[in-house]
Amino acid sequence: MRFILICVMGLLAATAIQAQINITQYIVTYISAEHVYLDSGQDKGLQIGDSLLIKHNANKVIWLQVIYVAEHSASCKILSSGQKIKVGDIAESGKPDIKVLKDQTLKITQPPVTENQQDQTSLKKNRTRISGNLGLEWYQFIDQSASKLNFSQPGIRLSFKAQNLWERPYNIRLRLRSRYNQRQRAYSSEIPQNEWRNRIYEMYFAYEDEQALINFRFGRIISNTFSGVGYIDGGLIQNNISREFRWGIFAGTQPQWQYSDFQTSLQKYGVYGSYRSGDYPGGRLETTLALVGEYHGKIVSREFIYLQSSYSYSKYLNIYQSAEIDYNRTWRQRKTNENMALSSLYLSGNFYLTEWLSGSLSYDNRKNYYTYEIRTLADSLFDHAFRQGVRSTVQIKITNSLRLSFNGGIRYRESESKSTYTYGFQISQNNIGIKGLMISARMNGFSNLYTYGYNPSILLGQSFPQGHLLNIIYGSYIYTLDADQTIHRNHWLRSVVQIELPLRLYLNGQYEYDWGDDRKGQVIMTELGYRF
Secondary structure, eight states: OOHHHHHHHHHHHHHHHHSSTTTTTEEEEEOOSSSEESOOOOGGGGGGGOOEEEEEEEEEEEEEEEEEEOOOOEEEEEEEEOOOOOOEEEEESSOHHHHHHHHHHHHHSSSOSSHHHHHHHHHHHHEEEEEEEEEEEEEEEEEEETTOEEOOOOOOEEEEEEEEEEETTEEEEEEEEEEEEEEOOOOOOSOOOOOEEEEEEEEEEOOOOOOOOOOEEEEEEOOOGGGGGGGEEEEEEEEEEEEEEEEEEEEEEETTTTTOOSSSSSEEEEEEEEEEETTTTTTTEEEEEEEEEETTTTTTEEEEEEEEEEEEETTEEEEEEEEEEEEEOOOHHHHSSSSSEEEEEEEEEEEEOSEEEEEEEEEEEEEEOOGGGGGOOOOOTTTOOOEEEEEEEEEEEESSSSEEEEEEEEEEETTTSEEEEEEEEEEEEESSSSSSSSEEEEEEEEEOOOOEEEEEEEEEEEETSSSSSEEEEEEEEEETTTTOEEEEEEEEEEEEEEOOOOEEEEEEEEEEEEESSOEEEEEEEEEEEEEO
């Protein structure tokens, strides 16, 4: 299992470096009916609530807001659009001129004035729309070390959405991935040589109309309105009291945490209320409060309060907050000796001081909490340590094509005598003699209780108007163990290709060669897909 995790982490890390144009630029990798997906996430400073801009020319822009961030990817909702977004488009931090945005928003939200145009718009709106993509994937690690831990993984990925079924706002959403793990040998009785790993991320039927009194979702669902509540196999019913106020209830079972398998042993129930006011590009506030309970029959697994808020004001300020407050009773109160406990708090802010200077600051803290699965764990084995961290980024735009960025962070864990420090610097130059030709160099470093080291890398890439992309990256990872001052050196050379084919087909490929003290081998990754 550790080897699989290492391979998957390597794959995610490789994907993240595909388009290191600079810390403030991100490449569009996929487009669904509602969302735009980017090639980078927290690794390049993106946070929920960030605003991004895709600029095709001075008068045609697309304004995005980040709604979900993973370590190496992010998804955005489209706030206003001047023209169609394409795979390969570059999104960057910042916002366009407010007057331009207001003009675009009016063009999008206001209906045409003629009766004939209104009829045509209504027909187009009610037409069933199918969108998504289907991808055939192949991942292979050829281990050239003495361990010979060769690993291959064919897979299939499907994202499907049908909107406005029966000329009504009924929608179907499906996201899944199936992979077949093939190892050189079995590692243990729990990790066989070959096995299927299937994940269903979303699969629901919904009625979604903000003008209607009642909305609902049934199936495997997750809501961006209260993302910290997690996945539910069940249903959600929402009452739209007004444009500003909504409330709802949800109930179902909780999917198995490791592989998202369906299970009935844990039930999840809750109620939430949501408020939003304002519009883009002016001030806009969204906040949601949810009361959540998770149970194993009559036994409490977890009960908590979840609060999520975001505020955006023009191009100058974006703030996001989420918090989880655990309510402890019965066996949980006896374990913790607390009735209420703040188990998680995250705050982030993005500030646009001038057209050439911007930055971000974030703070998070968390501590582990008891659930039904670990209720019998001995106190000596349970990690009670409190963790908190601060991270900051400064971005400098020297010219339209030359950017600098600096970032740093500190993370403290109360059970450790030494904090973890991270820092980084990046310089990027676009359109070097040829449009779309870019070079980016960066240096990251860290120091913690056990090791210290640094990670330099350089990228040379070419993007094409048709959406094609070619990147070549060299990097190294050098660290020293504090215990015996042993130095470990690792290097990689990676090429990434993205090709847009006819008939809505696309081909993504990556080849990587690794050598050094900890790892030696080759990584091959390909995906042939179809967008519909």
